[in-house]
Amino acid sequence: MMATSKEVAKLAGVSRATVSRYINGTGYVGRRARESIEEAVKLLNYRPNRVAQSLNTKTSSSIALMVADISNPITAVYSKAIEEVAFERNYNLHLCNTGFELEKEIRYTHMLLDKQVDGVIIAPSGKGTAHFQTLAANGIPFVYLTRNLPEVPADSVCFDNVDGGRKAVDHLLSLGYRRVAAICRDIDRSEHGNRLDGYLLALDNNRLPRLEELVMYGGADAESGYAAMAQLMVRDAPPDAVYTATNMQAAGVIRYCKERGLSIPDDVAIASFESFSEMDCIVDPPLSANVMPVRESALIAASLLFKRIAGDDSPPKEIKLTGTFVIRRSSVGA
Numbered sequence: 001m002m003a004t005s006k007e008v009a010k011l012a013g014v015s016r017a018t019v020s021r022y023i024n025g026t027g028y029v030g031r032r033a034r035e036s037i038e039e040a041v042k043l044l045n046y047r048p049n050r051v052a053q054s055l056n057t058k059t060s061s062s063i064a065l066m067v068a069d070i071s072n073p074i075t076a077v078y079s080k081a082i083e084e085v086a087f088e089r090n091y092n093l094h095l096c097n098t099g100f101e102l103e104k105e106i107r108y109t110h111m112l113l114d115k116q117v118d119g120v121i122i123a124p125s126g127k128g129t130a131h132f133q134t135l136a137a138n139g140i141p142f143v144y145l146t147r148n149l150p151e152v153p154a155d156s157v158c159f160d161n162v163d164g165g166r167k168a169v170d171h172l173l174s175l176g177y178r179r180v181a182a183i184c185r186d187i188d189r190s191e192h193g194n195r196l197d198g199y200l201l202a203l204d205n206n207r208l209p210r211l212e213e214l215v216m217y218g219g220a221d222a223e224s225g226y227a228a229m230a231q232l233m234v235r236d237a238p239p240d241a242v243y244t245a246t247n248m249q250a251a252g253v254i255r256y257c258k259e260r261g262l263s264i265p266d267d268v269a270i271a272s273f274e275s276f277s278e279m280d281c282i283v284d285p286p287l288s289a290n291v292m293p294v295r296e297s298a299l300i301a302a303s304l305l306f307k308r309i310a311g312d313d314s315p316p317k318e319i320k321l322t323g324t325f326v327i328r329r330s331s332v333g334a
Contacts, residue, residue, distance in 0.1 A: 165198020225252025
């Protein structure tokens with residue numbers, strides 16, 4: 001049978017109120033009393049009732065990370081970094097995978113409200129904002145990761161989409177490729193400062209025409225990259241190089257080329273906005289892409305969130321990070 005706070009108080013020779021202050025960190029507890037309580041906790045193997053604590057203190061000692069694609073290697077880096085910060089602070093972490101689906105994003109938001117989480121780090125799908133308005137209305141602090149939604153102001157940690165896209169396409173153009181296709185996300189049709197804008201900026205800077213038939217839209221996943229590549233390569237004048245907005249789209253492009261016997265980069269070169277982070281070493285051929293400060297961005301987001309949980313009410317901060325473009329065999333060959 002589990003020990004109770006009453007038994008801890010009795011063994012430590014202090015009041016239950018003192019035990020409560022110590023466990024919840026809600027008030028001063030003298031050194032001698034603290035040492036007695038710690039000894040009693042060890043002897044009784046006492047574990048606080050976190051559910052009761054959340055009801056009494058209106059906190060849950062938990063935060064959440066809401067991501068769009070749990071299968072993406074970059075997400076693994078985010079998750080690990082944020083979990084480490086949460087663990088150090090004695091917080092539990094809820095991981096929610098939305099799959100870029102608005103319905104799942106909304107359901108997870110309501111679930112987190114029911115669980116009274118103390119804060120949320122959100123990689124939003126960009127398909128809606130009303131549910132995040134609900135978070136704000138209920139006083140739950142949150143931080144955007146990878147995408148900012150100005151309609152619902154909050155701290156944000158994002159990458160410079162235009163800079164990263166321009167670097168990737170500039171690289172392909174510098175190698176002499178002139179029919180460079182772009183495989184983008186649906187969100188890039190409307191999002192300000194998106195990954196398509198970097199592609200277009202590179203074309204403009206090199207005085208090349210913007211050709212609509214070379215721009216494809218779809219999901220951020222490998223299947224979308226594969227499907228877009230299939231459409232591009234049956235054109236009368238297929239591209240000689242491809243820029244992808246995501247690493248997973250690039251994976252789909254590479255798979256298509258391998259299945260069709262196309263040589264990379266001899267038949268078609270590939271460069272992406274983002275690399276596979278810690279999984280770069282297993283991609284074949286290695287992908288020319290921006291290596292983003294993924295872990296750093298997650299740690300910054302976690303720091304911002306815990307400051308908000310602690311009561312920081314300063315205006316929202318917008319932090320934009322840039323990556324380093326790394327040239328690999330998908331564009332330059334052996």
